Amino acid sequence: MRQQVQIDIAKRIFDLKDNQTTDLADNVYQQSKNDYISPEVAQQEQQNLFRDLPLLLCLSCEIPEPGDYICDDFSGVPIIGVRTSNGDVAAYLNICRHRGARLACDKGSGLRQMRCPYHAWSYAADTGNLLAVPFNTGFEGINKDDFGLLPLPVIEHDGLIFVRPSAGDAIDPTQFLNTFNDDLAGYGLSQYSHFETRVLEAPLNWKLVVDTFLETYHLSALHSKTIAPLLHNNLMAFEPMGQHLRMVAARKTIDDLRSMPEQQWDLILHTAMVYVLFPNTVFIMQGDHLETWRVYPGATPNESRMHVSLYTPEPTVTESARKHWKKNMDLLMATVLSEDFPLATNIQQDFSACNNKMLFGRNEPALQHYHKTLTANLRCNHDK
Numbered sequence: 001m002r003q004q005v006q007i008d009i010a011k012r013i014f015d016l017k018d019n020q021t022t023d024l025a026d027n028v029y030q031q032s033k034n035d036y037i038s039p040e041v042a043q044q045e046q047q048n049l050f051r052d053l054p055l056l057l058c059l060s061c062e063i064p065e066p067g068d069y070i071c072d073d074f075s076g077v078p079i080i081g082v083r084t085s086n087g088d089v090a091a092y093l094n095i096c097r098h099r100g101a102r103l104a105c106d107k108g109s110g111l112r113q114m115r116c117p118y119h120a121w122s123y124a125a126d127t128g129n130l131l132a133v134p135f136n137t138g139f140e141g142i143n144k145d146d147f148g149l150l151p152l153p154v155i156e157h158d159g160l161i162f163v164r165p166s167a168g169d170a171i172d173p174t175q176f177l178n179t180f181n182d183d184l185a186g187y188g189l190s191q192y193s194h195f196e197t198r199v200l201e202a203p204l205n206w207k208l209v210v211d212t213f214l215e216t217y218h219l220s221a222l223h224s225k226t227i228a229p230l231l232h233n234n235l236m237a238f239e240p241m242g243q244h245l246r247m248v249a250a251r252k253t254i255d256d257l258r259s260m261p262e263q264q265w266d267l268i269l270h271t272a273m274v275y276v277l278f279p280n281t282v283f284i285m286q287g288d289h290l291e292t293w294r295v296y297p298g299a300t301p302n303e304s305r306m307h308v309s310l311y312t313p314e315p316t317v318t319e320s321a322r323k324h325w326k327k328n329m330d331l332l333m334a335t336v337l338s339e340d341f342p343l344a345t346n347i348q349q350d351f352s353a354c355n356n357k358m359l360f361g362r363n364e365p366a367l368q369h370y371h372k373t374l375t376a377n378l379r380c381n382h383d384k
Contacts, residue, residue, distance in 0.1 A: 006267035023238040025365040030357040036205040054162040070107040074296040077165035091154035159189025178242030206304040214366040243278035247366040
C-alpha cells in the first residue's frame, strides 16, 4: 500500500475516532434471509459466481518451483495448478480425458508428467498435451491432439494466482482486480511464505461466513476476551473497489501514529486490513502476516467449506518463529470457532423460522456493498 494512501486512511480513522463515529452508508439496507437458505439461489450462485468468475487458487509461494503443483476442488470443479518449466503457471481440469479419473491430489513437487492412476494415460505438465496411451491399438481412431487436458484461464499477479473454473477468455488482472490492484502491488506478496492451511466445514451458508468479517460493530459484545482488547469497536474506514472492497479496522495502538512524522506512518501495523476479493475470498493483512479465507458453498445452502491459510513475510526456520505463528493461527481459530461460528450456526438454523428481512445498518457499509454486489451480479447474469 502506497504511503500516501496509508496517510489518508489514518487521517480518516483519526477523524472518525475523534468524532466518535465510523464510516456510514447512506441508508439502512434490508437483506432477504431466503438468500441464505434457498436451493434456487444456491444453484444460481454456483454457476454465476463459482464457475464464471476468477477465484483465488493460492499464493505464488505455494508452488514456487517448476514442477510444483496444487489441486483444488472446492468450487465443485477439480482444478490443478502447475508451475511450468519456464516459470509460468498453467491450470487444467484435473480430469483424465479417458474415463474421468483425478490425475493428482493435494499438492506436491517434481511434476513433469501427469499419469492417470486408472489406465496410465499421461499428459505433459507444461502443456496438458496427451503424451501416451497404453495399448494404443485399442484407440487407433483418436487424435491425441484432441484429447489433451482441458485448460482453464489462470493469472499470476503480484504473488496471487487466480483461476476461473470454466473455459473462456483470458483474465485481465487490471480489469478484474480494479483498485485493489494498487494496494496489492505494495504488499510484496511474492516474497511471502506459506505457514499453515486448515480446512474447515461449518453448518453455515457460505455468505454468512464472509459476513462475520465485514463489520466491527460486534467486537466488544462477542469478542470481549479475544480480539476486542486489540481492536476498536464500531470504528472502521470502508472503500469499495469495484466488486471488491476494503475495510480497515483500527487497532488500539493507532494513536501512536499521531506523534510520528506522516512519512513514517506504518498503518498496517496498527490496523487489520480486511479485503473481500469478490466473490468468496476474505484477505486480511494482519499487522505482520497475511490470512486468507477462501469460502465455498457446501452440499446444501446450510453448509460451507473453508480453506484458511496463514502466510508470513519470511520463511519460518526457527522454533521460536514457529511458536509465534502457531499462536497467531490458534488465536484466529479460537476466535472464529469458539465465538463467531456457534452464534452464526444459531442464526443459520433460525433463518427459516422467520422470513422477515435482516437489517444492515448504516455503520455496516462493507456488508451493504458486498450484498448489493452479489445481488447485482446474480441479477445481471440471470438477465443474460
